[in-house]
Each structure stands twice: as structure tokens, then as C-alpha cells.
Amino acid sequence: MYMVQPSNDGNFDFAYVDADKENYWNYHERFIKLIKIGGLIIYDNTLWGGTVALPEELVPGSLRKTRQDALAFNKAISSDTRVEISLVSIGDGFTICRRIH
Numbered sequence: 001m002y003m004v005q006p007s008n009d010g011n012f013d014f015a016y017v018d019a020d021k022e023n024y025w026n027y028h029e030r031f032i033k034l035i036k037i038g039g040l041i042i043y044d045n046t047l048w049g050g051t052v053a054l055p056e057e058l059v060p061g062s063l064r065k066t067r068q069d070a071l072a073f074n075k076a077i078s079s080d081t082r083v084e085i086s087l088v089s090i091g092d093g094f095t096i097c098r099r100i101h
Helices: 021-034 048-053 061-078
Strands: 012-017 035-044 083-088 094-099
Touching: 012 021, 021 035, 021 061, 048 061, 061 083, 061 094
Parallel strands: 012 035
Antiparallel strands: 035 094, 083 094
């Protein structure tokens, strides 16, 4: 509910996202409006068990779709000039984004 109310834009310091990977960029576009400048957005599972570093043919078929979603998100977030990012390689990995403008 808070995500859809424009009056909440810029009112949050922190958001944590652990949801369907294919919509991570959609979540990012909304959270970037909700988070204050200097605030953090953390995305879980951005390394997807290390599969993002493997050649496609070595990734089990059941993991390929989510791997592709994670790769697409990682590529998009790395070129987003609104945030500074740090990728943490603990577990399935997570990406910390700090909104800079």
C-alpha cells in the first residue's frame, strides 16, 4: 500500500527486496522514488547461487530463467546513475544501492 501512494515519495531510508527476480527493475523504479537521497535499497539473491558467473550451458535448466533475470537486473542496476552500488558475495549475493540523486 505504501508503495503506491505518491505522498510517500522520498520518505523512506531503507528498503529490502526479496521478491520475483523478473520484476526487480520494476521494484527499483518505484523504490528509487520512495527512498530519500542517501537512503539504501538492498536486493537479495543477485548472484543466484553463483549461476550468474557460470556459462549458460553449465546452469541447470530449472535455474536458467531466474539466472537470466538476475543477469538483466545486475546489468541495468550497474548503469543506473541514480545509485552507487556494492555487490556482496555472501550466500546468494545481495546488492546494496545508495541513492545519490
